[in-house]
Amino acid sequence: MTGDQRARQLLKDLQALAKQMKLYPTGHPTTGEALTAATESAEGLASGAGGEVVMSLLTDSFYLDRTLLAHASLESSALLREMQRRGIESITFLSPVAGADIADLGAFVADLSGDVPAESTVRLNESPYSKSDLETDSSSARLRRSYTRSLDVLRGVAGALDTDEPIDLSVASWAVEQLVEQTISQPAASLLLSTMKSHDEYTFFHSVNVCILSIALGRMAGLAGDQLKVLAIGALLHDIGKIRVDSSVLQFPGRLDQDQWKQIKLHPQEGAASIMAAAAPGQEIAATVAFEHHARFDGSGYPRVTRREHDLHFFSRLVATTDTYDAITTRRSYRRAETPSSALGVLLKGSGTFYDPDFVRSFIELVGIYPPGSLLLLDGGEVAMVTQTAEAGDTPDLVLVKAGDGTLLDEPEPISAADRTILDHVVSGNVGVDPAALLEKVGVIVQPV
Template sequence: MTEQATIDFFSTLRRAVANVHLYPKGHPQGELALDMLTETAGALTAGNDQVVLSMMDNAFYLDRQLLPQASLEYRDVYRLLHGHGLDSISIVGRATTGDLAELAAFLAAEGSDVPAEGTVLLNERPYNRSELLKHAAMSEIRHSYAASLDFLHGVADSMGTEDGGADISDAVWTVEDLLEKVLLQPGASLLLSTLKTHDEYTFYHSINTSLLALTVGQAIGIEHDQLVELGVGALLHDLGKIRVPVEIIQYPGRLDDAMWTEIKRHPHEGAQAILAGSGRGQEIAALVALEHHARYDLGGYPTVARRERLHLYSRITAICDVYDALTTRRAYKRALPPAAALKIIMNGSGSQLDPDLVQIFLSILGIFPAGSLLRLDTGEVAVVVVAGHGEETMEAAVAVTAEGERVPTPEPFELTADRVVDLVLPEEVGLDAASLVESPHLNLN
């Protein structure tokens, strides 16, 4: 049983539920989705009499095992299950397609009865709260990340309505919560900011950018209330993307001129949506949204007239935005390892990006930033847990053996840069460094 098997199950469950709305019963597309769901449910229980998925405190558990990544990547599935009053799903033996179809129909409908019998049992709750928490609890920062996803989800919904303004009144509260965790758990926050997902890219990117911006802002001595304003600006900087057609945002090739014109609207759209809402720091947040692609040399878009330079928060957000985008894989481009992304940031210093802030950014992240995957001279792959600075050693943990096996509980050790032979991408070894935040021996603060 692995977290990956659960992720596959969620992904097929999500599709099966969506298909209930899209196709009539018996339609080949709907049947195909149910067959795939049956297959992933089978893989989930393989070799076990029963497995239990529990939903508690915003986290998924597979039997007693916490699933940190799935809890964030499938936040929408959590909302869906929780919204239907579900705390647990027990799959007994090999789940039948009929029972899974009933589950999908139940989740697609509102207020129908909970299916009671069969191979898929709902709300049996075989594990109680303390039993699950005793084993592993989700980190505080991951809770805040989940709350931020919910917030952005709500904002996106409000922008889809008639009046079209963004409901951002909870932005301050959301960022205060993130900031509290960044201050309490700076290491865990930086590691979690490397989280990547294939869905809802803009939401995850926005939270990562905000976490990085808060870290930079704190390092340069910005006071608490202003840090919150910076964090709100960074969290909402790409809000306008919600108004750009998703086919263009996800377009897997080179954009033509018409598409670029659409993309270039997002700073304006975002600023307008923020101003149409209400809340503290709203004007500065709108400015950050407007300026985040304007470039340090003002050669970007949109043209910023009659101003000598961009707002400090726009300049901080721009660096964090570029860094997170470079390290993320998209339909049309590969991800860069963090150390390679920093080189590109350096190349943009003084033209695209503020050179003083670039220096600060590099000194905070180190040569191999937290979350970097490094191939060692032994053939093992280590995750950087706390970056080193200058010539110093970094704290790392071997997560994948030389034979390519995942290490169940990675142990921390001091790693020197001379032992690093290569940079590794998450997809090469099937490991997202952010999944290690709750790893018991790493003691991330």
């Protein structure tokens, strides 16, 4: 495991521990298990870093020493806020990490105690790094913040739906406003960030990705201002009905039987009804997007849609395109991710039947044959990542992320695609590269869509 992966695991374990401690005392078996897991993760992290490691919290991000934990910051944003609320600015882990010290930390995070012993193997706010060491106000940080907020919106909406409480879409409106702004100002970076995946929170990450892709596509088509915002709300919430679908069906390992499939097919109407109930005037069209995003261009999908005007709504056709693209490029339960080019192939195959050909074409114009974040296998066995969509007939901007001998590069190196042969697209999970995590390192060119 890399340091980043260990840190992600530790944060997940700490979150689980704090949650568990709120329910049961330390002596309880399940709390004990959570404590053991968190202690092992912390020890793995500290010993793997040479005996001491500092995890800092600043603005919306976790840092491992000076390195931004991009994925973890998004994944564990709730824990981040909770820790910040408790005044934690940094946590230093010293190997060998003691279970009792992790228990103290868990209790502190869970608001069950007021402090952590000063001389323990887990120390709070003793970071040697200053704020200036940890860059937080970069354009990419702002983009990540927008992503996090959108994730939080979805988590909130899902929580409300889960408990049958009314959902509040005013926060969704605010969050997508930020995302629209960031996607317009940093299109390439946004597209790169939209390769972010999460197995645990597949629907949420997928929805934010679809939102970003939809904003970019809408912008490219010429939409502006309020229309983009309304589109973004629809895109962000398009799959929210899945909250109502039994998770065992969503994560079912294989082809669904008739009953399971019936359940899945209900998610558009579930989502549409929930959005419609909560949406303020002007936002209600988001329900249409949720309702129609699987209806297919030729009407052969689900549910059967009958409209006053013949076609599916413009926004629905747009989101159907971006939704398919992101779904195919994402690994889900028992499903391998496909490469971006495979996803584009599927879109093209369905162009004119399942998908609006104009949107398919525009989407390909937007992301190119090699979308930002695509990983390409080069003739020397290296793996390169696309940072910028190529103009027609041109080659994409590449950075080398993995050497021919399989070594992951600490710092991606720009290379010219012109004198290299691209052998194949590869799936990020298969080569151990998380394109979205490289956002800060590759410094993609900011160029309005």
